Amino acid sequence: MNLGKNDSADNLPCSFVIFGATGNLASNKLLPALYHLEAAGRLAESLTIIAFARRDWTTENWREHMRETLDGKIKGSLDTPVFERFIARFSYHKGDLNDVASYRALAERLPPESACSGAVFYLAIKPAEFGAVIQNLEAVGLNKPRGLHRVVIEKPFGEDLESAQMLNRLLHQYFDEEQVYRIDHFLGKETVQNLLVFRFANTLIEPLWNRNFIDHVQITVAESIGIEDRADYYDRAGALRDMLQNHLMQLLTVVAMEPPAALEADALQDEKVKVLRSIRPIAKRAVHAHALRAQYTHGKIDGKPVVGYQQEENVEPNSITETFVAAKFYIDNWRWRGVPFFLRTGKRMPHQTSMIAIRFRHPPQQLFRETPLETIDPNWILLSIQPDESMRMEIHVKQPGLDMDTRLMQMNASFLKTDEQTLDAYETLLLDVIEGDRSLFLRFDEIEWAWRVVDPILNHWAVEREYIPTYAAGNWGPADANRLFDSDDQVWRNEL
Incomplete structure (x- = not known):
């Protein structure tokens, strides 16, 4: 939305990791929104996207899944040059949200800090799994240095006041408030x-x-x-x-x-x-x-x-x-x-x-x-x-x-x-996450x-x-x- 950016254009992330990439949220909202941003030329050339999920797939299996998923969910018909450019950004990472070894392997796939300003970790998963992902990111050092990476959390944030406060304490134990993007697509x-x-x-x-x-x-x-x-x-x-x-x-x-x-x-x-x-x-x-x-x-x-x-x-x-x-x-x-x-x-x-x-x-x-x-x-x-x-x-x-x-x-x-x-809400919000604009987040x-x-x-x-x-x-x-x-x-x- 560009209401008030916290980061400069030089500080754009070069990795976007989707946890729960084969789930309904990713299939119905995130992938179509990212495709439309690609079609509009709003994604930096350096941005790579990693799909993290449990299925025993290769990157080629994932790209075929993307073709099937986007069919019927995007505005108009699939533009072949845009789609080929889009899927080239992706790689698939087979992993278990509760297995720290999966996060070590993920860390090895991310560019070194000297080559990139950081990563976006999008938690397109059940709320009950938020804690495991946050703790495992910390366990392999993907929360460091503090202030660099961004974490996107879907609603609901907690089940009541007490559980929301507990989740927030866990987040702040490993990430600064400026790194946390609590999304409400409305x-x-x-x-x-x-x-x-x-x-x-x-x-x-x-x-x-x-x-x-x-x-x-x-x-x-x-x-x-x-x-x-x-x-x-x-x-x-x-x-x-x-x-x-x-x-x-x-x-x-x-x-x-x-x-x-x-x-x-x-x-x-x-x-x-x-x-x-x-x-x-x-x-x-x-x-x-x-x-x-x-x-x-x-x-x-x-x-x-x-x-x-x-x-x-x-x-x-x-x-x-x-x-x-x-x-x-x-x-x-x-x-x-x-x-x-x-x-x-x-x-x-x-x-x-x-x-x-x-x-x-x-x-x-x-x-x-x-x-x-x-x-x-x-x-x-x-x-x-x-x-x-x-x-x-x-x-x-x-x-x-x-x-x-x-x-x-x-x-x-x-x-x-x-x-x-009109822009889809997720197109607006994903671009804001990438550009570091927290105005429309909670x-x-x-x-x-x-x-x-x-x-x-x-x-x-x-x-x-x-x-x-x-x-x-x-x-x-x-x-x-x-x-x-x-x-x-x-x-x-x-x-x-």
Whole structure:
């Protein structure tokens, strides 16, 4: 993103190691993103990429796997010259994440320090395996010299506040904070980045962005898919850990933060932490009023029948893991005091959508009391993150005719021109890792305070182990989610 680089162009790494290179994350996100960066000419000629995985493959086997993997996952058709240039960067390293000898062999394959400024170690693996990789990198000296190499860690960072703090202590035992890139791909999305411009570059918008004008904020991340083949992880994590504590909390901070002193990593992260620290703690007795969970049962998605969560492969019998969560938070500061932020996320919902919906207050004077407009719909700002990235405003205009009738009109502030394509979030973030820009990554105090916010909910649900509400697949979650609202005229915004 180039908001504020910590490293110069002369300090680019010349090795990029992907741990878990044959897994879903690498296949679906990392390899296509790296290919697109190659096609755009954004990867330095000196950069080599090492695929670290357990399969008994040669480099040729790996390159054939890449050809099959990229087919259908990239924009357009595979460009043969670009692909040949791309696969030439790769070599395959057979290794076990828990075997220190595999790391010794990896160290021997990396260029000497005199020839290169360092390496990127991307942990595209299960969170339970983070510790083993970090300790084995240290065991063979791949964490030295301190400050040189970069470690990229996917979410979730820990399972609760205590485990996140333990993982962070382990990281800092061997790596400096400036070397650690905690990735949340939502922050790499164009709409989320554009929200900063939308707010802070437009004097039309910023004066309205507060409790005097805004009634409430909704943040929705809905998925039509189920858990696919992630039961071993998801059945332990659930929607609160998997989505709300990281993705949705990050969106909340970007919506609510104050203008940073500069567009630099620490300045941006400082303002986001201030938001998290200002969120009103949820008392144990108030959890029911502020949060609810549910689990999908059988239903239909796009007209096709799907099984319920407990019938998914490898899910524990009678599991009460939540696949839907909705929660209400208040930010007790001068800008947002009294404005509820409603967050919800779920699987097997009608369609894939991620949206920030900001509802404004009703006009203070009912000028149209004696007309058909006695009750007037409020204004909205709608920021769509996926599947389409756009920004819209809903305002009232008078309909043509003799009566004082109005209709809602959407003003579309989409930032893409007809001949432009948006960058994939991973393309943005991988380039930032390589170039040493930490602006769109998470500092540990952000993660720590996000866990402090949701830990009371987790702790309360941990003792409620006998029952979980349900919703049929293909619905927008349980009807009971409406009880979170503060007034009868507040409703969930499901569509643009």
